[in-house]
Amino acid sequence: MAECPGPEMVRPSVLLCLALVCVCAAFGQAAPDADAVRARGCASSDSDAALTIRPDDPRWPAFVAWAEDRRLLTWRLLGFRAGAGVSLVWAAGTEWEAQVTLPMGQALGHLIAERNWRDVDFPEFFAERGGVYGINLAERLAMLDPGSPAPWQAFFDSLADTRLSARVSAIAPDGQSAEVSFGSGRVVTYSAERLWLDLSSFLTDCHIAEFLQTHDQSGQPDPPSPASEPGPEPTAAAPGQAVYERQCSGCHGIRGDGQGMFAAHLSPRSRDFTQARFRYRSTPTGQLPTDEDVYRSVAHGLAGSGMPAFQAFLSPADIRDVVTYIKRFSARFERDPAPRPLALPDPPAVSAERIARGAQLYEDSGCTSCHGDTGKGDGRSGQDLKTSEGEPITPRDLTDKWRFRGGFSAQAVFQRLMTGMDGSSMASYSDALTEDQTWDLVFYVLELSPQDRPQARDTTPHSGGLDGNT
Ligand code: HEC
Ligand code: HEC
Numbered sequence: 001m002a003e004c005p006g007p008e009m010v011r012p013s014v015l016l017c018l019a020l021v022c023v024c025a026a027f028g029q030a031a032p033d034a035d036a037v038r039a040r041g042c043a044s045s046d047s048d049a050a051l052t053i054r055p056d057d058p059r060w061p062a063f064v065a066w067a068e069d070r071r072l073l074t075w076r077l078l079g080f081r082a083g084a085g086v087s088l089v090w091a092a093g094t095e096w097e098a099q100v101t102l103p104m105g106q107a108l109g110h111l112i113a114e115r116n117w118r119d120v121d122f123p124e125f126f127a128e129r130g131g132v133y134g135i136n137l138a139e140r141l142a143m144l145d146p147g148s149p150a151p152w153q154a155f156f157d158s159l160a161d162t163r164l165s166a167r168v169s170a171i172a173p174d175g176q177s178a179e180v181s182f183g184s185g186r187v188v189t190y191s192a193e194r195l196w197l198d199l200s201s202f203l204t205d206c207h208i209a210e211f212l213q214t215h216d217q218s219g220q221p222d223p224p225s226p227a228s229e230p231g232p233e234p235t236a237a238a239p240g241q242a243v244y245e246r247q248c249s250g251c252h253g254i255r256g257d258g259q260g261m262f263a264a265h266l267s268p269r270s271r272d273f274t275q276a277r278f279r280y281r282s283t284p285t286g287q288l289p290t291d292e293d294v295y296r297s298v299a300h301g302l303a304g305s306g307m308p309a310f311q312a313f314l315s316p317a318d319i320r321d322v323v324t325y326i327k328r329f330s331a332r333f334e335r336d337p338a339p340r341p342l343a344l345p346d347p348p349a350v351s352a353e354r355i356a357r358g359a360q361l362y363e364d365s366g367c368t369s370c371h372g373d374t375g376k377g378d379g380r381s382g383q384d385l386k387t388s389e390g391e392p393i394t395p396r397d398l399t400d401k402w403r404f405r406g407g408f409s410a411q412a413v414f415q416r417l418m419t420g421m422d423g424s425s426m427a428s429y430s431d432a433l434t435e436d437q438t439w440d441l442v443f444y445v446l447e448l449s450p451q452d453r454p455q456a457r458d459t460t461p462h463s464g465g466l467d468g469n470t
Contacts, residue, residue, distance in 0.1 A: 042206035055192035061175030105247030134456035240325030256329030304403035358444025
C-alpha cells in the first residue's frame with residue numbers, strides 16, 4: 001500500500017500534493033497501492049490518482065450504484081503479507097480488478113471489530129496450538145508467539161483454500177450505508193465513509209472516468225476540485241503520523257477523538273486521546289503517562305479489549321514515533337510537568353498470612369462493592385458504572401487474571417492499585433493503603449483466578465465465524 005505522499009514525493013506538483021494531503025488527512029487512507037494491478041491503464045502517478053468523489057457528493061448514490069452494477073463492490077481474500085498487512089483482490093474478473101494490501105490496523109478493525117472473530121470460531125486451527133479461550137482472534141494469535149507475525153501467517157495460510165469473499169448486497173437509496181454479505185450469509189453494515197475507504201483503495205478518478213463523463217454531461221454540477229481550493233499549507237508529516245493514520249485511525253479516529261469508523265463495533269470503545277486520560281500508567285492518578293507506559297499498551301495491546309498488540313506488525317522505532325504522535329492530540333503533554341513514575345518495589349515473598357490479610361483488606365477497602373464477594377465483577381455498586389466519557393463500564397472479573405489489561409504479574413497489579421485507572425471508576429488506593437497492605441491485596445487478587453487458564457467449553461462457531469465459499 002502506498003504511503004500518503006509526503007510533500008517531497010510530489011514536489012513537481014504542489015496542487016496534486018494538496019489534493020492528496022487533504023484526502024489522506026480526512027480519511028487516514030493511503031492513495032491507491034502503487035503495486036496494485038493497474039486496471040484500465042490508469043497509473044497511480046496520474047494527476048487524478050485519487051478518488052475525489054466522496055460520500056457528501058450529490059453524485060455519490062449514483063456512483064455506488066454504478067460501481068455495484070459493474071461488480072466492483074466485491075472482494076476476495078488473498079492472504080497475509082508479513083510487514084505489509086492483509087491482501088485482497090477487488091473486483092475480480094472485471095477490467096477494474098486490483099490487488100490491495102490493507103495495513104494491519106485496518107485489517108484488525110475489520111476482523112475483530114466488524115466481524116468479531118474469536119478463537120472459538122477456528123477450533124481446528126487452535127486445537128493443535130493449545131486450544132481456545134473464547135477471546136478475540138488477535139489476542140489469541142498474539143499469545144502463541146508474542147511479537148512475531150508468524151502465527152498470523154500460519155492462520156491465513158490455513159484459510160488459503162476457503163477463498164473468503166464478500167460483496168455489497170444492498171445499498172441505502174441515499175448511498176449513506178451499504179450491507180456487505182459474506183459467504184455464510186453474515187451481513188455487516190458499512191457506513192459510506194467505510195465504503196469510500198475500500199473503494200478508494202483501488203479506484204481513482206481515472207478508473208471511473210466513464211462514470212464521471214456521463215454525470216458531467218447529464219448536467220450534474222462539477223464538484224469543487226480539491227486542488228483548486230486554497231488548502232492548508234502542506235507541512236512535513238509529523239513523525240508517526242503515517243503510522244497513526246494507517247494503523248490506528250480506523251479505531252481511534254483521524255483526530256484522535258476515538259471516533260474511528262470501527263469504533264461503533266468496539267466495546268469498550270477505543271480511547272479518546274484528546275482527553276489525555278490514560279489507564280495503564282506508572283504515574284500518580286491525574287497525571288499523564290510516561291512514553292514507556294504508552295509504548296507498552298501499543299506493543300503488548302490491552303487483553304480483553306479490541307486494542308491489538310502491535311509488536312508483531314510495527315518496528316520499535318515505528319511504535320516510538322506513533323507514541324510521540326498521539327501526544328499531539330492533547331495540549332496537556334506540552335503544558336503539564338513531565339510525568340514522574342511512582343516507585344515500583346520488588347514484590348515480597350507470597351505467604352498464606354499475606355493472602356489471608358489480603359482477603360480482609362479486599363472487604364475492608366470496598367473492592368467487594370464493585371468486584372463482588374468472589375471477584376466475578378458482579379458487586380452491587382458495579383452495575384451502572386460509566387467512564388468519564390459516559391460509556392458503560394463493568395468492573396473487571398478478577399477470577400480471570402489473563403484478561404487484566406495491564407498484565408497480571410504481582411507488580412502490574414500493584415501498579416494498577418497505586419495509580420488507579422483514570423477515566424474509569426477504578427480509583428487509586430495509594431493514599432488508603434500502605435505498601436505492605438497493597439502487596440497483601442495483590443496476592444489475594446491473584447489467588448482468585450484458577451491455576452491454569454480455563455478453556456472455552458462451547459466451541460460452536462458463532463455467527464461471525466468463518467464464511468464459507470462463495
Ligand atoms: C481494532 C481497534 C484498535 C486499533 C486498530 C487500535 N486501537 Fe488502541 N485501543 C482500542 C481500544 C478498544 C482501546 C480501549 C481499551 C480499554 O478501554 O480497555 C484502546 C486503547 C488504546 C490506548 C489507551 C491506553 C491507556 O493507558 O488507557 C492507547 C495508548 C492506544 N489504544 C494506542 C493505539 C495506537 C497507537 C494504535 C495504532 C498503532 C492503536 N491504538 C490501534 C482499539 C484499537
Ligand atoms: C467503584 C467501583 C470499583 C471499586 C470500588 C474497585 N474497582 Fe477495580 N475496577 C473497576 C472497574 C470499572 C475496572 C475496569 C476498568 C477498565 O476496564 O478500564 C476495574 C479494574 C480492576 C482491575 C484490573 C486491572 C487491569 O489491568 O485490567 C483490578 C486488578 C482491580 N480492579 C482490582 C480492584 C481492587 C483490589 C479493589 C479494591 C481495593 C478495586 N478494584 C476496587 C471498578 C472498581
